[in-house]
Amino acid sequence: MTDSPRERLAAVRRDAIERLASLEAQLDDIAEARRGANSDDEHDPEGSTLAFDRAQAAVLAADSRHVIEEVDAAVGRLDAGTYGVCERCGRPIGAARLELRPTARLCVTCQAQAERRSG
Numbered sequence: 453m454t455d456s457p458r459e460r461l462a463a464v465r466r467d468a469i470e471r472l473a474s475l476e477a478q479l480d481d482i483a484e485a486r487r488g489a490n491s492d493d494e495h496d497p498e499g500s501t502l503a504f505d506r507a508q509a510a511v512l513a514a515d516s517r518h519v520i521e522e523v524d525a526a527v528g529r530l531d532a533g534t535y536g537v538c539e540r541c542g543r544p545i546g547a548a549r550l551e552l553r554p555t556a557r558l559c560v561t562c563q564a565q566a567e568r569r570s571g
């Protein structure tokens with residue numbers, strides 16, 4: 453792959469925007485269906501399925517929004533010349549990792565440490 457980080461980030465952003473648009477359409481449909489069903493979530497089995505679908509779509513939509521924010525932050529780092537530098541230890545993040553995860557803020561070592569701490 454000879455894509456530049458900027459191209460990779462643009463592709464990730466495009467995907468996230470597409471996903472977000474389809475999730476928002478899904479959320480609209482669910483809202484519509486709930487209005488049509490004229491039911492309350494607790495007692496109508498269909499209502500609770502819709503509530504579950506809605507919750508799931510909302511989580512995925514929030515996730516896509518987060519990806520878009522991360523892409524924008526990464527583009528900001530590209531502009532600032534700090535892209536690919538670990539925010540914690542200041543070492544290079546590494547081309548292979550950036551290819552897999554163009555929005556990475558931390559190197560593999562720091563990421564593993566951060567995950568151990570939070571998880």
Ligand SMILES: [Zn+2]
Nearest residue numbers: 538541559562
């Ligand atoms: Zn690091």
